[in-house]
Amino acid sequence: MSEFIKTIFHVDMDAFFVSVEELFDPSLKGKAVVVGGQRDERGVVSAASYEARKFGVHSAMPLRTAAKHCPHAIFVDGHPERYRQCSEKVYEVLNSFSPQVEMASIDEAYLDMTGTERLHGPPLRAAQRLHDKMKLATQLNCSIGIGTSRLIAKVSSARAKPNGVLWIMPGQEAKFLAPLDVRDIPGVGKVMEQDLHQLGVYRVGDLAALQENVLEDRFGKWGMALAGKARGEDAGGWFDSEVGADTDPKSISHEHTYNDDTADSEQLESTLMRLSEMVGRRLRENGLHARTIQLKLRYQDFTTITRAHSLAEPTQLDIEIFEQVRTLFRNNWHKAAKVRLLGVHVSGFKGHSGQIELLDSTLHERWNKALTTADRLRDKFGESSISLAAGMKGGFRERTHENPAGLPGKGRSEK
DNA sequence: TCTGGGGTCCTAGGACCC
DNA sequence: TCTGGGGTCCTAGGACCC
Numbered sequence: 460m461s462e463f464i465k466t467i468f469h470v471d472m473d474a475f476f477v478s479v480e481e482l483f484d485p486s487l488k489g490k491a492v493v494v495g496g497q498r499d500e501r502g503v504v505s506a507a508s509y510e511a512r513k514f515g516v517h518s519a520m521p522l523r524t525a526a527k528h529c530p531h532a533i534f535v536d537g538h539p540e541r542y543r544q545c546s547e548k549v550y551e552v553l554n555s556f557s558p559q560v561e562m563a564s565i566d567e568a569y570l571d572m573t574g575t576e577r578l579h580g581p582p583l584r585a586a587q588r589l590h591d592k593m594k595l596a597t598q599l600n601c602s603i604g605i606g607t608s609r610l611i612a613k614v615s616s617a618r619a620k621p622n623g624v625l626w627i628m629p630g631q632e633a634k635f636l637a638p639l640d641v642r643d644i645p646g647v648g649k650v651m652e653q654d655l656h657q658l659g660v661y662r663v664g665d666l667a668a669l670q671e672n673v674l675e676d677r678f679g680k681w682g683m684a685l686a687g688k689a690r691g692e693d694a695g696g697w698f699d700s701e702v703g704a705d706t707d708p709k710s711i712s713h714e715h716t717y718n719d720d721t722a723d724s725e726q727l728e729s730t731l732m733r734l735s736e737m738v739g740r741r742l743r744e745n746g747l748h749a750r751t752i753q754l755k756l757r758y759q760d761f762t763t764i765t766r767a768h769s770l771a772e773p774t775q776l777d778i779e780i781f782e783q784v785r786t787l788f789r790n791n792w793h794k795a796a797k798v799r800l801l802g803v804h805v806s807g808f809k810g811h812s813g814q815i816e817l818l819d820s821t822l823h824e825r826w827n828k829a830l831t832t833a834d835r836l837r838d839k840f841g842e843s844s845i846s847l848a849a850g851m852k853g854g855f856r857e858r859t860h861e862n863p864a865g866l867p868g869k870g871r872s873e874k
Numbered sequence: 875t876c877t878g879g880g881g882t883c884c885t886a887g888g889a890c891c892c
Numbered sequence: 893t894c895t896g897g898g899g900t901c902c903t904a905g906g907a908c909c910c
Contacts, residue, residue, distance in 0.1 A: 475910090495878075502878050505910085518910075524875040539879095564881085564910050646883095648908050679884075697883090714879060751902085761877070767903055802879090882909080889902080 464629050466582055466605065467702065468570040469612035470553060470589070473600040473621045475566035476506035479545050480535050482598060491516075491532040498526035498534045501718060505537050509621065542566075545597060552596050556589050561703045567616075569609055571702040586624045607632065610688055610698045613645055633691030637664030644685065651678070663689045707808070708745065712755075713737040714802030720759045722797045731784050732777075734803040739777035740834050747808045748773035752780055754787040755802030763800075766791050773809045780805065 472478065476494040481487045487508075493516060495505035504525050507516040514529035525532065546565045553560045556579070559571035572585060579585035586603045593601050604616025605626040614636070619625035627635045641647050641655050641663055654677060660666055666674070666689045674682040680696065687694035713734045721727065731754075742749060753767040766787045774780065784803050792798070 501876090505878080519878090521875055521877055524877090527875080537878095566910075646908065650907060681884080709882070710880090712880065716878060753903090763905090765904060769902065800878090880910090882907105884907085885905090887903090889900100891899085891901105892897100 463574040465607045466572040466575070467607065467609055467612040468557075468572050468582075468586065468589070469604040469606075469609070469616040470549075470568050470570065470593075471602050471604070471616045471620070472549065472566040473602060474506060474508055475545075475599070476537060476542060477508045478599050479541050480538070482545075483538075483541065487533060487535070491529050492535060493522070493525050493529070493532045494535050494537050496522050496534065496536060498522055498532075501716060507532075545599065548597050549593070549599070549601075552589075552593050556585075556592075559703045561706060569612065569702045572605075582626050583624065586626070590624060608688070608693075608698050609700070609702070610645070610694075611635070614639070614643060617643070630691075633689060636689055637662065639663045641665075646681065646685075654678075708747070709808070710804060710806040711738055711741045711745075711747075711749070712753075712802055712804035713741075714755060714800055714804075716757075716800045717798070720797040720799045722795050724792075724794075727792070727798055727801060728785060728788070730801050731788060731803065732781050734801065735781035735784055736777045738803050738805055739775060739780055742775035742805065743831065743834065746810070748775045748810075749780075749805035750774075750807035750809065751805065752783040752787070753802075753804040753806070754784045754791070755800065755804060756788070756792060756798065757800035758793070759797040759799050761799065764791065765804075767804075769807060773807070 477487075477492050480492065480494060489510065490508065491511035491514065492508040493504055493511055494507070495518075496502040500522050502522050504516060504518050504520045504522060506518055507525070511525070511529050511532050514532075516525045516529050516532065520528075522534065526534070542565055546562070549566070550560065550562060550568070553568050553570060557570045557572055557575060561569045563569060572579070572582065575585065579588065582605045586605055590601060590603060593599065600622040602616050602619040602622060603624045604612045604614065604619055605624070606612040606615055607627075607629050611627050611632050615625040615627050636644075639662060641660060642652050644663060647655070655661070655665075658669060658673070658677070660669065666686045669686065671683070671686075674686050678685070684694040684696045684698055688698055693699055715730055715734060750773040751767055751769045753765055755763065755765050757763040768783055768787060770779070770783065780803065788801075
């Protein structure tokens with residue numbers, strides 16, 4: 460193990476959502492494309508084609524802003540199922556190259572290629588082969604960064620885009636990082652960038668001029684590790700963590716933003732029911748039980764609160780999640796204040812809980828059977844075909860209003 | 875510029891325990 | 893009875909990423 464120098468690949472798919480949409484509609488190729496919703500909708504850009512980016516469009520930009528920047532862009536609804544499917548294909552290709560694969564998100568992954576020279580050749584050649592295989596198997600372009608740590612691999616893949624490969628040779632890390640904008644470091648966002656600017660730090664190399672205690676006070680452990688990296692050290696923490704270690708999910712959530720803010724308590728609670736069902740379903744699919752149930756509530760003026768409660772026993776039942784989240788909602792909602800967004804979030808997972816009382820367990824089993832059946836019916840006939848809230852007055856009014864057929868795929872938010 | 879949805883990780887204070 | 897020092901759990905919020 461230690462006789463080898465660590466070789467990490469970061470594989471990042473190019474304009475992933477846009478490229479997948481192009482597979483389904485080749486006429487989009489080469490055009491300004493914006494994925495995420497229609498030009499007049501409440502929402503943000505999920506992905507923009509390189510053509511659209513030339514006009515200043517980028518992800519997270521409000522759709523309406525994107526339409527102003529690039530009026531001739533084609534606006535496309537997102538299709539999460541398609542991306543998930545393609546992502547699985549991507550994973551298969553990666554997994555055929557290295558058993559140590561960690562998907563960092565739907566469109567990027569880390570591979571530990573340490574000690575694979577005999578099998579794949581030197582890093583650049585291995586990357587080239589991986590790149591070609593990816594294109595052949597998925598028809599998608601990717602960029603690959605190679606380095607001795609995740610950080611270096613990640614930063615170099617960004618600079619290899621589009622459709623390129625970049626290897627930072629061992630020993631060259633500090634030299635590579637020094638001239639980069641601090642914003643190019645993953646984890647440095649708007650806020651930290653401003654803080655760093657105040658300290659006179661604009662490039663990664665400027666970090667070297669800072670005192671250790673300044674770094675520690677202002678930026679905690681993370682800042683220390685970053686400075687270490689800037690000096691070319693093995694910084695520990697996420698930067699140097701094992702690829703593929705513990706990728707168990709930590710939380711599951713669903714949220715919904717209304718097209719029109721509302722203060723109708725029936726509508727709000729039926730949304731909470733629907734979100735609870737979606738969350739419960741995911742828990743069951745993953746064989747997980749959650750202890751902590753959290754409500755997210757955003758008002759018209761964008762002020763946002765979260766309220767959480769931890770159960771004595773973990774659950775995966777829609778109804779238990781719903782009752783908790785409804786209690787939190789009733790206790791905290793500023794009545795009559797219009798709501799923009801509601802969310803249901805669960806965490807504190809236990810695997811299959813062996814500690815449920817025997818008496819309880821037959822009841823839980825029955826519920827589980829019923830719910831699994833309901834999950835299957837939803838697969839067959841659509842999300843609105845069956846609901847525990849079926850008898851609830853005003854239930855699902857919102858969806859039936861927005862999506863009368865109850866069909867999936869009409870807009871991202873309804874997926 | 876009127877701001878999605880799904881995540882991860884970190885911080886900080888208070889409760890509670892030893 | 894003028895106040896220690898962990899450790900852990902819980903909750904709330906926020907930065908950040910894709």
